[in-house]
Amino acid sequence: MKRRGDPAPHRGGDARRLPSASTAVLGMLAALLSGPHVEARQLQSPFRGSPTLQGPAVPVAACGVPPEAVSDIRIESGFKPGDYTKIDPARVSARKAATAPLHAYLNAVVRYSDAAMLATGEARRERQACVERWLTAWAERDALLGTVSWPEGSYERKWALVALSLAYLKMYGAELPPKPPPPIERWLRRLAEQVVSEYSGLSWKRNNHVYWAGLAAVSAATVIDDRPIYAWGLRQYDLAMEAVRGDGSLPLELARGPLALYYHAYSASPLSMMLIFRAANGDTRDDAPLRRLVGLILRGLADPSIVADLAGGARQTWWNGGVPDGRTMAWLEAYRLATGDAAADGWIASLRPLGIVWLGGDLTHALGQPLPAAQKRTSPLAAP
Secondary structure: OOOOOOOOEEEHHHOOOOOHHHHHHHHHHHHHHOOOOOOOOOOOOOOOOOOOOOOOOOOOOOOOOOOOOOOOEOOOOOEEOOEEEEEOHHHHHHHHHHHHHHHHHHHHHHHHHHHHHHOOHHHHHHHHHHHHHHHHHHHOOOOOOOEEEOOHHHHHHHHHHHHHHHHHHHOOOOOOOOOOOHHHHHHHHHHHHHHHHHHOOOOOOOOHHHHHHHHHHHHHHHHHOOHHHHHHHHHHHHHHHHHOOOOOOOHHHHOOHHHHHHHHHHHHHHHHHHHHHHHHOOOOOOOHHHHHHHHHHHHHHHOOHHHHHHOOOOOOOOHHHOOOOOOOOOOHHHHHHHHOOHHHHHHHHHHOOOEEHHHOEEOHHHHOOOOOOOOOOOOHHHOO
16 A cells, blocks of 8 residues: 555556667667677676686585565665765665665575585586576566666666675686576566666766666676667666766765765765676776766875765765675775776775675785785774
8 A cells, every 4th residue: 555655656567568668778778789790699798707716615505595585675775865965874874774675585596606606516517506596486476577766766676686686696606507497587688777767868867877777777688698788878878978077076976065975985886887788798988077086086095085075074974874795895896807907906905805795896816916016095984
């Protein structure tokens, strides 16, 4: 029953096909990509050929039973109403409780994916099969395609799609990931189409959420080998690069005030991951805007006043009272691999192992490289 004051639902389950505008966008991309000058080849996983670091031995664990699928996502923002610079602890707690079943599922899938990546031989096959069983269980129940509130529920859905798609690709390591079984392929396609539908032609601000939508499309499209969806995702990367100023800042993230530095790092996360997909598929366009963005972030971590001055003088804090760590800075492994920018080395060495469920899990052992000796770094934001 809908209660007064509930967020307006978005019925993802009723949209088995994209609205006409989004269908037209994908149709035009498909026509362009099918031209005679485009090499017909499968989309490549960025985890193939990456210099996977030797990981720790992981005990073989039994594959658990997948939990009941989550169909609906009806949640509200963790910020104070009308103010996206101030976190409301009570609302954050309520949201955490509401999303706990979904997050528990994602954490388990990513954990099994990590175990598969670090295993070899039959042990790897068993763990890959476990991930497929968990994905199939939710795919067959049309998970996340019920009543989904806009925008907050849709935010969670696109983040979940990123986590699941990257976990699938990552568990094959240097192997060529096969197309998933039909139920999983259909499910990921429907989730990806929802993302394209919801984020195409938006009139509201194109901030970090659009970058995450781009990564959701790129990663899912790579799993299901769908070039139009992939191209739509990379278009969001290109638009983000156009928004990066000469000083490396993103205007819409500076508007976060005291959270401006955090949200610049949060924006760099999907952008860095999309860059490694581009590189894996032979796209070597200029990465200078991303380098400027990350350069500002790294300088800001060392001296938060740099970003504070750009954000109207607001003293910088990290999300929900936390500190920069191996989770919130996990994307640095992808950035370092894609760009070779040694400026990140000290931070990577200080924070390893780097990984987070929203980027598919352990990135240090999936994408990390042996680094030359570098001075370890700390941020004043980590001070009590």
